[in-house]
Amino acid sequence: GSSEVADDDYKLVLRLSHVFNPAEQLSKSMDLVAERIYERTDGAIEIQTFPQAQLPAYKEGVEQVVRGANFISVEDPSFIGDYVPDMKALYAPMMYESFEEYTTLTQTDLVQDMIARAEESGIKILTLDYIYGFRNIITREPVRSPADLTGKQIRVPGTDLYINTLNNMGAIANPLPWGETLSAVQQGVVDGLEGSEFTNIGNRVYETGATHVGLSRHILGTCGVYINIDVWNGIPEQYRVIIEEEFLKGAVEGTQILSDNHAAVVAELESHGVQFHEVDGAAFRARLAPMYVETAGMTPGIFEAVFAELDAMRQ
Amino acid sequence: MAIFPIVIVMALYVSSIPIAFALIAAALAYFTFGDVGSPPDLILQTFITSASSFPLLAVPFFIMVGEIMNFSGISASLMKMADVLTGHMKGGLAQVNVVLSTMMGGISGSANADAAMQSKILVPEMEKRGYSAAFSTAITAASSSIAPVIPPGINLIIYALIAQVSVARMFIGGYMPGILMAIALMVTVHIIAVRRGYKPVRDKMSPPGEIFKQLKHSIWALLLPFGIILGIRFGVFTPTEAGAIAVVFCTVVGVFFYKELRWHHFPIIMRNTVYATSAVILIIVAASIFGRYLSWERIPFLLTRSLMGFAAEPWMMLIVINIFLLAMGMFLEGGAVLIIVAPLLVPVVTAMGVHPVHFGLILIVNIMIGGITPPFGSMMFTTCSITGVPISDFIKEVYPFIIALVIVLIVITYVPGLAMFLPNLL
């Protein structure tokens, strides 16, 4: 990278796009990080944040980054999987039992090597450590094992990761648009949905009659922060240091706030009559085995390598 | 803040470039020549993402329903029903005109389709019975504004998508404003009919036997709106699927019950559906692309901030917005106003505590009034071009109806409980 010294009138506007709504912690974290960077760089680096997919998001957002736009994309690591296929191994279902397992994993050489390889595709990964919670099974009847899920229609987002995950777990995955989901649950078009406790409380999912939460933790919602490598290298060194520091700090703080809030949210959900159930993780994981198989482009044995790292942490 | 794309849209639009292409051209100019920091071909993704929305499919479905109705005898059956119910009132056929639009509104969602059909069927009939062509045209245009407000309606769906509220709640919410509009127009018709001495179509109220007989014939047509709402309510299908089911239902009724729908009608139905769908959706796509420019420049954010400084209280804000929308509606097409303005205003009013469903109903009633207001009202154009009434004559006859509808708008705006009573039950 270059190390030009910043002149006094250096000024760069970066547009940061994500899909979260302004009330969510991830939104607040991004606004705070942008504000701190603006202050610490004396206005040289202005990051404008755009919530709720107002700007291109998901694949489109990452594409802006890859194609060299002055753009920061905040998406889950599976979207980088299109460029570094091994990344998909970080976003398989039921990998992690806690937030720490994930953030420890991202610091390993295994993942740092993936991050380095992303740069060859033009993507500078500032951090992978933003977390927005585990997704669980929310249903009318308690779900503790694959047998409980058999034949149940569960609403999922319309992507193959979710469809395959829920189908393998025993359910019938039903991809519905979010806007039609709550009435579909309430009126029995589907038997339930999957999502975090924050989704549950924020949308009053419990009012639909789906008051049982099976703590499957089948997907850990995480986000990375991505910027184009040439745009990145064009930023004076002193500012790059600040940007990287602040995004990391924001991730750590955000995860802490999330953990603190989660306990309160669980308590509030319980006060609305929601019941939480631990699930038979081993039984579900056995059924998900077909999803821990490398697909085209992935390094053979990458899943084993990830599991080895996780096992090492659990000892 | 780059505003040259807005200038380009206006310039191209008044030079007779269709609005969809004006919006696309302005957005492309921005992403090519503006200080954007992003390659221009990436904006093309928005063509695909904006059109690949499942709830949007309700639009072609309900357009197709409207087309099928005209060939299947459903429209004709509803017309007879309206005649039996209101034919005895003073200004009978004018009342039929209003009631027919209200009933048609329960099945289709297009004001222009309604206006076109009734200009062809009802206006000549009204002229025969002594109503002036201008009055007949004015009440046809004015009452056609009811059809999209009564569910189902394309604007209700599009607004639900933009504001991220449930389509079912918007649908339920449409009933009260739609019925109030019908009542307001019927009262206005009555006052005019008394003053001018317009005669009823039939001497006295239809006997129960005749009403019952007609009801038996029209029951299939009348069942559809109930079926749609009940089906959505009890989870048999989603609002989008309701459109597809309605297509099947109308076809079955047309073929087996009214026995008027024939094989050779289908190519015409498909052709007309394709024309209307492509024209409408292309504008939605183009508006999304133009919306990318707006958000890229943070214009919604800046507009929100300045509007909030301008009117601090929700009731003041609603006055400002209603006047702003009525003014826009006079010059722009209603659907275009909705698509361009809703994404800007919804965050503003919700931040001030106005419920997005309530605001959606205000917005939709407002733009429907724009459709009958000169100089660019779309239903005004549709009816006048079919009946051949000069715009100047139309204006003289339509203004009482505009006043009636504005009163309804004010009531809906400032009595939120009236509009929100039904959605809150859901």
Add this chain to the structure above:
Amino acid sequence: MKKTLTTILFNTEEIVSAAFLSVTVSVVILNVVMRYVFRSGIFWVEEVATTAFIWSVFVGAAAVYKRKMHIGIDLITKLFPESIRKIIVIVIDLMMIAINGYVCYLSVFMIQANRLKTTPVLNIPAMYVNLSITVGFGLIMLHAIYFLYKDVKYLITGDAAAAPPVAATTKLDS
């Protein structure tokens, strides 16, 4: 026979667009039936329905342009005398060629850039979706070129028979 063939050719866009729309309607209905008869929806319905819809819309948009039925205001033809109008319509044709040609050109770029991308559910190459833009706007450009030819011919010869049908500007169904 020859007449039938001409009719079909002249209506190709309408037929293709209607065929795609029929796919959309059919799979949505099929999904409701499957859900109630077999208690199981079809996972690919949303993607197939929306993809067919996109093709229907963009090909249909070309048909709408061919019939000059896109929604706009017809201010020019009302404000100016015939002689100036003849020139203005040529300028409009040129602008339509430029706008749609540029969309078409950019879409080729996009397809190039997306050649590795696939759709989220069925993993079909994204090209089969994106190509609808190239085809739809390409056809509109071709129609615009044809209108330009007719309008120029009308300007030079003054032969009314050479003039394309008068813009029948319709309004958005709302």
